[in-house]
Amino acid sequence: MRQLSDLLREAKVEGPPLRYDVDDVVAAGRSRRRRRNSGWALAAVVAVAASIGVPQILARPQTRPSILPAVPSPTAATPDLLSLSALSQPYTVGDLRIERPDTVGLDGSMAEIRRSGTEVGRLWILRPEIIKFPWGTGTTVDTATINGRPAKWVRATSGDDGPEYLQWEYADGATAVVWPGRELSRAQAQAVAEAFVPAPAQPALIGFRVDDLPGDYRLITAGTVIGRVEPMRLTFLTSQAAEARLRDAQVFGSATERPGKSITVSLTRAGESKYPDGKVRCADLDCYRWDKSAGVLFKAHGDSVADLRQVLGSVSPAADLDDRGTWFPVDDAVPVSARLPRR
Numbered sequence: 001m002r003q004l005s006d007l008l009r010e011a012k013v014e015g016p017p018l019r020y021d022v023d024d025v026v027a028a029g030r031s032r033r034r035r036r037n038s039g040w041a042l043a044a045v046v047a048v049a050a051s052i053g054v055p056q057i058l059a060r061p062q063t064r065p066s067i068l069p070a071v072p073s074p075t076a077a078t079p080d081l082l083s084l085s086a087l088s089q090p091y092t093v094g095d096l097r098i099e100r101p102d103t104v105g106l107d108g109s110m111a112e113i114r115r116s117g118t119e120v121g122r123l124w125i126l127r128p129e130i131i132k133f134p135w136g137t138g139t140t141v142d143t144a145t146i147n148g149r150p151a152k153w154v155r156a157t158s159g160d161d162g163p164e165y166l167q168w169e170y171a172d173g174a175t176a177v178v179w180p181g182r183e184l185s186r187a188q189a190q191a192v193a194e195a196f197v198p199a200p201a202q203p204a205l206i207g208f209r210v211d212d213l214p215g216d217y218r219l220i221t222a223g224t225v226i227g228r229v230e231p232m233r234l235t236f237l238t239s240q241a242a243e244a245r246l247r248d249a250q251v252f253g254s255a256t257e258r259p260g261k262s263i264t265v266s267l268t269r270a271g272e273s274k275y276p277d278g279k280v281r282c283a284d285l286d287c288y289r290w291d292k293s294a295g296v297l298f299k300a301h302g303d304s305v306a307d308l309r310q311v312l313g314s315v316s317p318a319a320d321l322d323d324r325g326t327w328f329p330v331d332d333a334v335p336v337s338a339r340l341p342r343r
Contacts, residue, residue: 208328
């Protein structure tokens, strides 16, 4: 059975596999629209559905929030800061397994829907504060009811053969989406939605931390899976762009379409490396640091080599990457200065 990444390649979509974070998919979706590519594999579902942009959050002021001082991260949640949390828990529906969320962001969390170990769709749970947001060129093609609440099937692209996704209200003012692939029927997607039980936000865990970050960067997404094709990662934007993410759904597309600088810090397992142990080495706008004792390679990509060097000089892995009990809550894996205030 083919992986979703195979379907992506077949659809010739420039974007990354579905497992990647929302920003990656947004860029792919915008790029697809510019090229008017109408291929309809599951890749198209993701690219267009995620091209909704970034939702708006309730009770947000029109002025920019004040910049927090760079101080060590707290050991407990800080109530006046936005949290990157997992909004769903693993569960099963027939032969389908909805996994622990592997991507968390300011807008919510995303989890794989798998059958026999193969990804066949995605579940995206939006934060309760998230309200109206654009859905690209999608049009409603059918309505449904999920646990007594309104739901609808939306065709993501124009044309009768475009891919569809299921959108429903899982709580008052709270929205969720199932993105099915070719191997997930409407009935199965609806069963996934009906079996979802809202749960309190859970701290998302990640296997490394960043202790020193240039003061203007803010955390926006985290990929918390290790051992697959993509690395575990933290993504930051400068404050102007991060705050715009909360206000203006139109600013996020390709890297050239959003203001400010960005940094993505990632970790992959690496028992051997061409890079010297403990030293930061850079090539263009990619910098690397191999930690031989931990067996990991850190990579930082961004717009400023000086910033990348500063970040990589402060990264450290969890004590045991095979033991999630040693991992760090995402909110505590970065300095307080990297987190956005709620208001």
